[in-house]
Structures are given as structure tokens and as C-alpha cells.
Amino acid sequence: xxxxxxxxxxxxxxxxxxxxxxxxxxxxxxxxxxxxxxxxxxxxxxxxxxxxxxxxxxxxxxxxxxxxxxxxxxxxx
Amino acid sequence: xxxxxxxxxxxxxxxxxxxxxxxxxxxxxxxxxxxxxxxxxxxxxxxxxxxxxxxxxxxxxxxxxxxxxxxxxxxxxxxxxxxxxxxxxxxxxxxxxxxxxxxxxxxxxxxxxxxxxxxxxxxxxxxxxxxxxxxxxxxxxxxxxxxxxxxxxxxxxxxxxxxxxxxxxxxxxxxxxxxxxxxxxxxxxxxxxxxxxxxxxxxxxxxxxxxxxxxxxxxxxxxxxxxxxxxxxxxxxxxxxxxxxxxxxxxxxxxxxxxxxxxxxxxxxxxxxxxxxxxxxxxxxxxxxxxxxxxxxxxxxxxxxxxxxxxxxxxxxxxxxxxxxxxxxxxx
Numbered sequence: 206x207x208x209x210x211x212x213x214x215x216x217x218x219x220x221x222x223x224x225x226x227x228x229x230x231x232x233x234x235x236x237x238x239x240x241x242x243x244x245x246x247x248x249x250x251x252x253x254x255x256x257x258x259x260x261x262x263x264x265x266x267x268x269x270x271x272x273x274x275x276x277x278x279x280x281x282x
Numbered sequence: 283x284x285x286x287x288x289x290x291x292x293x294x295x296x297x298x299x300x301x302x303x304x305x306x307x308x309x310x311x312x313x314x315x316x317x318x319x320x321x322x323x324x325x326x327x328x329x330x331x332x333x334x335x336x337x338x339x340x341x342x343x344x345x346x347x348x349x350x351x352x353x354x355x356x357x358x359x360x361x362x363x364x365x366x367x368x369x370x371x372x373x374x375x376x377x378x379x380x381x382x383x384x385x386x387x388x389x390x391x392x393x394x395x396x397x398x399x400x401x402x403x404x405x406x407x408x409x410x411x412x413x414x415x416x417x418x419x420x421x422x423x424x425x426x427x428x429x430x431x432x433x434x435x436x437x438x439x440x441x442x443x444x445x446x447x448x449x450x451x452x453x454x455x456x457x458x459x460x461x462x463x464x465x466x467x468x469x470x471x472x473x474x475x476x477x478x479x480x481x482x483x484x485x486x487x488x489x490x491x492x493x494x495x496x497x498x499x500x501x502x503x504x505x506x507x508x509x510x511x512x513x514x515x516x517x518x519x520x521x522x523x524x525x526x527x528x529x530x531x532x533x534x535x536x537x538x539x540x541x542x543x544x545x546x547x548x549x550x551x552x553x554x555x556x557x558x559x560x561x562x563x564x565x566x567x568x569x570x571x572x573x574x575x576x577x578x579x580x581x582x583x584x585x586x587x588x589x590x591x592x593x594x595x596x597x598x599x600x601x602x603x604x605x606x607x608x609x610x611x612x613x614x
Contacts, residue, residue: 240434240493241319241546244510248550251514260507264492 206253208273208281214253215269218245228270246272254280285408285448286455287401287612288415289349290582292444292575293341294326298568299436308433310494316437321545325440325570327425334363334421335371337443339378342419345445351380354447356413357387358403360396360420360574362603363427364389375419386413393471394541394602396420396574397444398459398610401598404448405456414450419443420574424502427473431488431496435504438544440570444578457611460523467512467605470505509602510547516607517551521599524609532557535611536594537584541601542566542576563589573602585614 212226219242221235232238243263250258254276266272273281301313301323317323328337338359346354357379359372372387381387386407392399397420404416421443428435448456475498476482486498497503517540525531532538538557540548545564552562565580572579577598584590592614601607 240506243507244546247507247510248514252554257511257515259511260505263507 206281211253211273211281212269214249215246215272218249220245226269228268228273230269231267232269232272233267250276256280283409283411284451284454284456285405286451286453287581287614288447288449289345290444290446290578290585291341291345292442292579292582293337293344294440294442294569295328295332295337297327297329298324299327299440300324304433304437308494311433311437319544319546320437320570321564321566322437322440322568322570324568326442326568328423328441332423333365334361334423334441334443335365335374337423337441338371338375338419338421338445341421341443341445342375342379342417345417345447346379349447352382353415354381354417355385356404356407356416357381357385358400358416358418359387359389360392360400360418361389361422362391362393362573363421363423372419381417392606393422393573393604394543394571394576395600395604395606395608397577398598398600398608399461399606400446400574401448401456401610401612402459402461402608408448408450416448418446418448420578422573422575424573427502429488429497429501432501434491434493434495434506435497435502438504438571439502440572442569442572442575442579444575444582446578453613455613457613458524458527459608459610460520460527461608462516462520462606464512464516464605467508470508470512470605471503471603473502474499476500512605513543513547513601514550514554516605517599517601518555520601520607520609521555521597524597524599524611528611530595530611532597534595535561535597537561537563537590537596538599539563539577539580539584539596540599542569542580543571543602574600590614
């Protein structure tokens with residue numbers, strides 16, 4: 206998947222279409238970020254890549270770049 | 283010998299905890315957002331002096347009003363909110379309901395998969411000749427396990443009970459089961475203290491889980507992300523196993539009722555399994571997640587509002603604490 210497309214899908218999943226995510230965005234700085242956002246990220250990664258990401262791994266992740274690294278750069282163009 | 287679900291009733295305690303109540307208690311919580319994400323507007327909550335056994339009694343009395351109770355020859359009681367360690371709540375219920383004494387009765391400890399396992403036991407007792415008319419009661423008061431400062435779990439769970447009569451029949455009303463268990467996830471949905479491993483601790487520390495919900499080890503703990511991960515892995519597998527065991531496909535199923543965990547989760551599962559919206563049940567608006575009682579509530583409502591009719595094939599799927607899960611197909 207193209208990284209740009211992933212960022213847009215992530216914005217949709219987090220329901221923050223008015224905010225533009227970039228690699229340095231810290232999830233904790235997003236006002237709408239809550240316990241459902243975590244489920245939305247898990248769902249997005251399951252749906253798009255068939256990969257599983259644990260709650261523990263997600264807890265350790267702060268930025269969008271770290272999330273992309275965790276999913277694995279192989280999945281991106 | 284075949285078996286069929288003859289009658290279902292459910293009971294919800296009077297006290298209703300609405301999203302507005304929650305917003306008042308937790309100002310950072312938003313009533314509308316709760317509804318959008320969870321599909322829940324309100325959940326019924328037990329009073330201090332009401333227990334799951336009381337609800338089980340009430341719902342069974344209601345169900346047996348126009349049924350010859352001397353026909354009941356087995357009682358199954360599913361709860362994780364027992365009155366006592368011992369005796370079995372089922373024995374107390376046998377007496378309070380005035381059921382025969384030459385019948386079997388016991389409790390079993392399961393959560394969101396409990397209704398499926400109850401149907402599995404009832405239908406196999408009938409098949410083997412142990413019983414002919416089984417009374418299955420599910421009843422839960424998770425509210426008593428939840429800390430009053432735990433906004434996440436207070437939002438999701440509601441209390442309630444159901445009673446179902448499963449009878450011997452010519453018609454095949456309950457089909458084959460696919461069941462599953464994975465205890466490696468036992469710590470992700472648990473009340474850590476209060477059993478004999480870790481005794482109830484009146485001085486247990488109040489812990490912030492990082493999202494603004496507080497609880498002690500005497501309370502219900504749910505690791506939401508891990509439960510979600512388990513669900514999206516286990517449910518598609520058990521659905522396919524169940525369809526295969528019954529030599530059918532999702533296209534030949536008329537209606538699907540999943541355990542009503544919350545709208546977000548079941549809607550994701552629906553999309554993942556490509557189940558059309560018009561044959562998929564979402565029914566938890568004023569009940570919330572009532573654990574082993576969500577499926578019988580949804581089933582009873584679906585029969586009454588015409589979503590299912592005689593001859594329909596209905597897929598039922600339960601999954602949760604344990605981890606434990608199961609699925610079956612039923613017909614009326």
C-alpha cells in the first residue's frame with residue numbers, strides 16, 4: 206500500500222478527517238484519541254494487511270512512523 | 283433424538299443507567315459518542331440487594347407461567363455472579379421454582395459463550411435420553427464486579443437474565459455445534475481477587491489503567507484491545523467450522539445473531555465475514571453487553587418483531603471470557 210493512502214485510511218479510521226496526519230504525529234496529541242481509537246487501529250491493520258498488533262505493542266507506540274515500522278515496511282510502497 | 287427451543291423469556295432490572303448519567307459522572311465522556319461507538323443508549327443495573335439468582339428466579343417464573351413445570355426434568359444455570367461458592371444456585375432455584383426433585387440441576391461458569399454451551403448441553407442431554415425438557419437460565423450482574431470509577435466497563439456492560447425451555451422434538455430445531463477454548467487469554471478478562479487463588483482484599487489499591495478508568499484487583503478487568511484481537515481471530519474460524527459441520531453456507535442462513543459485545547465489534551465482524559446487513563442482528567440499545575444473556579434477548583426480540591420466522595435458519599455465535607467460544611444453527 207502507498208504510505209499516503211495508509212495515512213488517509215488511518216485518518217478515516219480515527220475519524221479525524223479534518224486533521225492531517227504525518228509521520229511525526231503523536232497519537233496522544235490527537236484530541237479524539239481514546240480507547241476506541243486503539244480498536245480502530247487494530248481493525249485497520251487486520252483489514253488491510255491481515256496482521257495482528259497487540260494492545261501491548263500499541264501502548265509502546267507514540268508516533269505514526271513507529272506504527273508503520275511495527276506493521277512492517279514490506280507492506281508499503 | 284432432536285431438540286428444539288420452545289420458549290424464551292428475559293428479564294432486565296428496573297434501574298437504567300443512561301449515557302447522560304455516565305456523562306454527568308465522567309465529564310470527559312460524551313453521551314453521543316458512546317452511542318455512536320457502542321450502539322448503547324442505556325443499560326439496566328441491579329440494585330445492591332438483587333442478585334443474579336433473584337433475576338434467574340424472576341425470569342423463570344415468568345417463563346413457566348403458562349408451561350407445565352412438572353415437565354421440566356433438567357435445570358442448567360449459567361452465571362459468573364453466584365450467590366455462594368456453594369451450593370450451586372441451580373439447586374436453590376429448583377426449590378424456589380417448585381420443580382421436581384427427581385431432576386438434574388447444576389451451575390456452570392461461562393460468560394459470553396454461555397448460551398451456546400447451554401444449548402449444547404441441553405440438546406445432548408435430550409439426545410442421550412438424560413432429559414426431555416430442559417430449563418436453561420442465564421443470569422449476570424457484572425455491575426457488581428465493576429468499580430464505580432471504571433467508566434469503560436460501566437459503559438459496556440448491563441445486567442439481565444434469560445430463561446429458555448429446550449424440548450425433545452421430531453423436528454431438528456438445534457443443529458450441530460462448533461466449540462472452542464483458549465485459556466491462554468484467561469488474564470485478559472478476569473476478576474483477579476475474590477476467589478481462593480487471591481482472596482478479596484478490602485485494602486486493594488485503586489489503579490488508573492491509563493485511559494482514565496480506575497479499578498482494584500477486586501474488580502472486573504478487561505483488556506479491550508486483546509479481547510478484540512481474540513474476537514477477530516476466533517469468530518470467523520468458528521463461524522466457518524459451524525457452517526461446515528452443518529453442511530451449509532452463509533448464503534443459506536436467514537439470520538445471524540452474534541453475542542452483542544458492542545456495536546463496533548460486531549459490525550466489524552459482520553463486514554469481515556461479508557454478512558449482509560439485512561440479516562445481521564444488532565440489538566443492545568437499552569441492554570448493553572449482558573454477557574450470556576445477549577443472544578437470548580436478541581433471539582426473543584427477533585422472533586417478536588418478525589426478523590425471524592418459522593423455518594428460518596439462524597446462526598448463533600458466542601465468544602468471550604475464558605477465552606471460550608461456540609456457534610450453532612437453530613430453527614423454530
